Amino acid sequence: MEKLVKLISKCIPVRQKNVDTDQIMPARFLISVSKTGYGENLFRDWRYDESGNENPDSLFNKEEYKNREIIVAGDNFGCGSSREHAVWGLVQYGIRVVISSMFADIFKKNSLKNGLLLVQVTPDELQRIFSIIEADPDAEITVDLANQNVVMPDGSEIEFEIDPFRKQTIMEGQDDTAFIMANEDKIVEYESRFNK
Amino acid sequence: MAKNIYEKIWDKHVVFQEEGAPPVIYIDLHLLHEVTSPQAFDGLRQRGIKVRRPDRTFATVDHVISTINQSCPLKDPIAQAMVVAIEANAKEFGIKYFGLDSGKQGIVHIIGPELGLTQPGKTIVIGDSHTSTHGALGALAFGIGTSEVEQVLATQCLFQKKSPTMNINITGKLEKGVTAKDLILYIINQIGAGGGTGHVIEYTGDAIENTNMAGRMTICNMTIEAGARSGIIAPDEVTFEYLKGREYAPKGEDWLEAVAEWKELRSDPDATYDKTIEVDASTITPWVTYGNSLDMSVSVDGQIPTVEGFSDDGDKQKMESAIEYMNLKPGQKVKDIEIQNVFIGSCTNGRIEDIRDAAKVIEGKKVASHVKAKVVPGSQQIKRMAEKEGLDKIFVEAGFEWREAGCSSCLNMNPDNIPAGEYCVSTSNRNFKGRQGKGSRTLLASPITAAASAIEGRVADPRKYI
Ligand code: SF4
Numbered sequence: 001m002e003k004l005v006k007l008i009s010k011c012i013p014v015r016q017k018n019v020d021t022d023q024i025m026p027a028r029f030l031i032s033v034s035k036t037g038y039g040e041n042l043f044r045d046w047r048y049d050e051s052g053n054e055n056p057d058s059l060f061n062k063e064e065y066k067n068r069e070i071i072v073a074g075d076n077f078g079c080g081s082s083r084e085h086a087v088w089g090l091v092q093y094g095i096r097v098v099i100s101s102m103f104a105d106i107f108k109k110n111s112l113k114n115g116l117l118l119v120q121v122t123p124d125e126l127q128r129i130f131s132i133i134e135a136d137p138d139a140e141i142t143v144d145l146a147n148q149n150v151v152m153p154d155g156s157e158i159e160f161e162i163d164p165f166r167k168q169t170i171m172e173g174q175d176d177t178a179f180i181m182a183n184e185d186k187i188v189e190y191e192s193r194f195n196k
Numbered sequence: 197m198a199k200n201i202y203e204k205i206w207d208k209h210v211v212f213q214e215e216g217a218p219p220v221i222y223i224d225l226h227l228l229h230e231v232t233s234p235q236a237f238d239g240l241r242q243r244g245i246k247v248r249r250p251d252r253t254f255a256t257v258d259h260v261i262s263t264i265n266q267s268c269p270l271k272d273p274i275a276q277a278m279v280v281a282i283e284a285n286a287k288e289f290g291i292k293y294f295g296l297d298s299g300k301q302g303i304v305h306i307i308g309p310e311l312g313l314t315q316p317g318k319t320i321v322i323g324d325s326h327t328s329t330h331g332a333l334g335a336l337a338f339g340i341g342t343s344e345v346e347q348v349l350a351t352q353c354l355f356q357k358k359s360p361t362m363n364i365n366i367t368g369k370l371e372k373g374v375t376a377k378d379l380i381l382y383i384i385n386q387i388g389a390g391g392g393t394g395h396v397i398e399y400t401g402d403a404i405e406n407t408n409m410a411g412r413m414t415i416c417n418m419t420i421e422a423g424a425r426s427g428i429i430a431p432d433e434v435t436f437e438y439l440k441g442r443e444y445a446p447k448g449e450d451w452l453e454a455v456a457e458w459k460e461l462r463s464d465p466d467a468t469y470d471k472t473i474e475v476d477a478s479t480i481t482p483w484v485t486y487g488n489s490l491d492m493s494v495s496v497d498g499q500i501p502t503v504e505g506f507s508d509d510g511d512k513q514k515m516e517s518a519i520e521y522m523n524l525k526p527g528q529k530v531k532d533i534e535i536q537n538v539f540i541g542s543c544t545n546g547r548i549e550d551i552r553d554a555a556k557v558i559e560g561k562k563v564a565s566h567v568k569a570k571v572v573p574g575s576q577q578i579k580r581m582a583e584k585e586g587l588d589k590i591f592v593e594a595g596f597e598w599r600e601a602g603c604s605s606c607l608n609m610n611p612d613n614i615p616a617g618e619y620c621v622s623t624s625n626r627n628f629k630g631r632q633g634k635g636s637r638t639l640l641a642s643p644i645t646a647a648a649s650a651i652e653g654r655v656a657d658p659r660k661y662i
Contacts, residue, residue: 032234032235033234033277033281034238035235035236035239036238082341084343110343113343164215176343176347176355177343177346178243179214179217180347180350180353181350181351183220184351187211187248187353190212190222194208194222196222
């Protein structure tokens with residue numbers, strides 16, 4: 001996992017509310033023996049029709065929207081089934097941050113575990129961000145995790161909350177497993193103390 | 197301070213806790229199956245690391261295999277890839293694999309106890325919801341997700357919040373023909389499918405003490421269907437008797453030492469719980485689910501409730517939807533439901549004791565002509581044991597199919613699915629829509645109720661066969 005301290009990127013607006021995990025990663029892509037390859041199926045059914053033709057209207061198919069690292073999403077993003085693959089898909093597609101006014105609970109947990117930063121703002125702030133990035137699709141915004149704020153192109157700032165432990169692991173580029181691995185000495189000590 | 201068994205095990209397993217983070221606990225035993233492990237191994241390869249403690253990690257294959265001919269390649273290419281992957285991963289990472297030709301393969305929750313890997317006081321995780329089964333031996337056991345499987349493979353540790361606790365104290369004697377399965381179905385009916393949410397439930401009381409290991413495993417297995425994190429039962433002489441001499445159980449001096457230690461696990465007399473529930477076992481009757489949630493169940497001699505009988509709007513809606521999906525009539529007698537399938541097996545009721553009990557009911561009788569019935573032993577060892585006792589012949593003569601070990605019709609992930617629109621009296625643990633196959637209609641019951649139903653071709657009361 002890459003470190004994330006400060007990120008400057010153009011955004012992909014996803015205005016819909018209640019985007020569920022089945023839209024993010026359709027169920028038929030869950031059964032696999034590999035942990036990679038999810039990025040290409042992100043929002044699969046938005047991007048392609050049933051016969052596999054590209055939908056030219058989907059922002060995810062537009063050249064100028066590729067390589068953007070921030071999604072700005074409507075309320076209750078990530079609701080529905082608890083599948084972690086939805087987060088894998090976002091991360092593997094290259095998304096580092098999702099900004100919304102509300103995230104579904106399990107999606108939030110899964111995101112944190114996998115180092116995807118979720119920035120929760122108020123509904124008014126979200127609308128402001130939408131209007132800015134829709135007026136100028138090339139507007140760049142800055143997500144500054146160290147200072148816990150989002151800096152808009154006009155220099156205005158929106159603050160956000162994050163659990164200090166999660167802030168630390170994301171800034172250091174550690175997912176949960178990497179964090180525990182970094183504490184190997186404590187595991188060794190435990191094993192010798194309890195004779196394991 | 198007085199502690200319950202969960203707190204005793206927990207306190208011995210906290211490795212460290214970072215401020216603001218959940219505790220990191222040590223995992224004594226990690227079992228793997230083919231569905232939830234491949235991506236975890238893939239994760240290890242991406243990190244370029246090994247399995248930290250292959251000696252605490254064991255693998256088998258159970259969910260996707262065929263139970264007609266275990267070794268035939270599967271039609272579904274993804275299922276086949278999973279079977280190939282677990283064997284290859286076990287080899288690559290130096291993990292003991294109980295494969296199809298090992299003679300010890302079986303449903304992961306069956307073989308853990310059977311091999312003596314599951315022991316009191318251990319922390320046990322598996323990438324599978326029904327890991328709670330292992331709690332029957334006094335272990336702290338719960339299911340985890342794929343990224344946590346990777347975490348345990350990598351570190352032998354797990355981020356884990358401490359759970360609230362619940363005590364269900366069960367007194368009184370179960371009537372003849374009423375089993376541990378009926379007891380747990382009844383309890384879930386009483387407390388609701390969300391009645392245990394997030395809790396570790398400890399079962400106590402003379403009804404539990406008088407239940408054998410197989411029954412205790414059935415109870416702990418289904419505990420998660422009440423939303424609980426885990427179920428646990430303090431180890432006693434029944435547990436020790438069960439474990440003694442098993443392949444991975446301690447031997448000689450070590451055995452004596454282990455038993456002395458295990459005896460300490462019992463909850464202190466003045467231990468407390470966040471919730472306590474009392475159950476009287478003596479009034480319980482054979483129990484059957486009729487709907488698509490675990491609390492939608494009635495006595496085998498009862499009736500399908502009416503929608504109006506529920507006061508809560510959510511319950512009404514649930515009932516309406518179940519009546520439609522299950523094609524039932526409110527007020528209809530459960531015994532009037534004509535069935536097409538019977539499945540005896542799964543990690544809930546695929547043990548030798550379950551098969552013996554069902555065989556007693558079926559002996560000398562015939563399966564109704566319109567019913568397809570099968571027995572699927574939970575493990576290869578159980579299958580051999582049953583065959584040695586001649587149980588397979590009893591079933592085959594009655595018209596049952598006698599299958600190889602696997603999860604089989606418990607879930608729609610292998611060739612044994614139940615056809616759409618058909619009823620199945622099943623000894624498994626979930627009755628959700630589509631669980632046993634698209635459009636399939638599940639009626640959960642005990643092995644003897646399933647056997648009696650096979651004979652009568654409709655849901656039947658097993659008591660008259662006992
Ligand atoms: S028998 Fe059913 S519940 Fe048990 S492990 Fe297999 S699929 Fe899961």
